[in-house]
Amino acid sequence: MTETFQALVVDKTETFSVTVQPLTMEKLPAGEVLIRVAYSSVNYKDGLASIPNGNIVRNYPFIPGVDLSGTVVSSADPRFQEGQSVIATGYGIGVSHFGGFSEYARIPSEWVMPLPKGLTLREAMIYGTAGYTAAMSILAIEAHGAAPDKGKVLVTGATGGVGGSAVAMLAKKGYQVTASTGKADAAGYLKALGAAEVLSREEVSGGSGKPLDKQLWQAAVDAVGGAPLAAVLSKIAYGGSVAASGLTAGTSVPTTVLPFILRGVSLLGIDSVACPMEQRIQIWDRMGSDLKPELLDALVDREVTLTDLPAALEDILKSNTRGRVLVRLS
Incomplete structure (x- = not known):
């Protein structure tokens, strides 16, 4: 050695x-x-x-x-x-x-x-912690009722590690994915990952500014937090959910209880650090099989x-x- x-x-x-x-x-x-x-x-x-x-x-x-x-x-x-x-x-x-x-x-x-079976050492780190967090987020919104035939799913921070992985994995599962990004030149990249629609950060965060806005998405994978997360919560359809794992837009979320008590929206916290090993192994096995994007x-x-x-x-x-x-x- x-x-x-x-x-x-x-x-x-x-x-x-x-x-x-x-x-x-x-x-x-x-x-x-x-x-x-x-x-x-x-x-x-x-x-x-x-x-x-x-x-x-x-x-x-x-x-x-x-x-x-x-x-x-x-x-x-x-x-x-x-x-x-x-x-x-x-x-x-x-x-x-x-x-x-x-x-x-x-x-x-x-x-x-x-x-995990189905992955090389290199592929495992293409995923890395970001990909694992994305997989946890997808499985969390599915546990709360999300399904490919129930409408669009939003992914924020889509050019980041969590966001890009989520776009690719959701598309692999047959979801109609709306990808949100602050990078104007990223549409081609995100559509190559499988996004059906690409919106600017401002298009997602904009709207009426009210705690309840037009219901646009059945669920969301949010990797940015902050004020954008509050805007996303206001636009989730009745009974939908948002899996939140990021803080690049800040740690304060200026929202109200209205999305939760009037639309039954669930805010799902995603922590990839302390996840028990038994659950970790199960999720990584999925990442090497049915969640694994072709590209x-x-x-x-x-x-x-x-x-x-x-x-x-x-x-x-x-x-x-x-x-x-x-x-x-x-």
């Missing part, structure tokens, strides 16, 4: 820095499973971890990266064998525990799961190495990405 390996390290012990550094295995935190990382991905939370006031990382120096796929090097847990392909997302990875922006990662075994690679904005990663982290915070940014480690 190599004595040193490369990792992206954020540090705040003196001045804040984001650099690629050589590390030794002894620097990795405790965990039962040592993984040679093949791929990770860039998520909005990773971008926040790369700035001094992102409020993600509490202890420095630190390796971000909230997800990873790779091959087991060694394991103290008999459930995982040397050479086995695995993935790890959520829990403390890339937040309180060194994450996937590293050629090697040592992870607690209860956070690791076998690579999963169409979600990829670019593939970067550790050297390119600092620029990609800046880009996701500036909304200069479209879809998913893959990080190739080995």
Whole structure:
């Protein structure tokens, strides 16, 4: 095994820095499973971890990266064998525990799961945490009655990782998808993913401004939060639902109780971090089978190495990405 390996390290012990550094295995935190990382991905939370006031990382120096796929090097847990392909997302990875922006990662075994059938290591990280969040959102609105024959489904922040994944997966299932974006040049991309209709951010957020507006969508997958989420809630059809997972437009939602008590609308919170492993495995199995888009690679904005990663982290915070940014480690 190599004595040193490369990792992206954020540090705040003196001045804040984001650099690629050589590390030794002894620097990795405790965990039962040592993984040679093949791929990770860039998520909005990773971008926040790369700035001094992102409020993600509490202890420095630190390796971000909230997800990873790779091959087991060694394991103290008999459930995982040397050479086995695995993935790890959520829990403390890339937040309180060194994450996937590293050629090697040592992870607690209860956070690791076998690579789902139907997916390669690369495809798993095309999805990454964003794709998993999108899948959770779709299954949540379906549990509350959404179905392809009941009308349109809105996806906000559609050029982001969660939004693009949701558009592609919903289209695969036969839904008529309305994609909302703030990027004027993204219509072709979103229609290639399967969107039937593309609306501007202003078209979705506009309208009467009243707590109850015209009923346009049976359900929505919302990845932005803030005031746009309030506008979406006012336009959901009777008995519909909104799965909310994002905060890029803010954490305050200026709405009233009226969509909930007069139209029976459900606001469904989506948390991909602490989801129990049994449920996590079931959802990932769906992502490798009936939810898997035929052109999963169409979600990829670019593939970067550790050297390119600092620029990609800046880009996701500036909304200069479209879809998913893959990080190739080995």
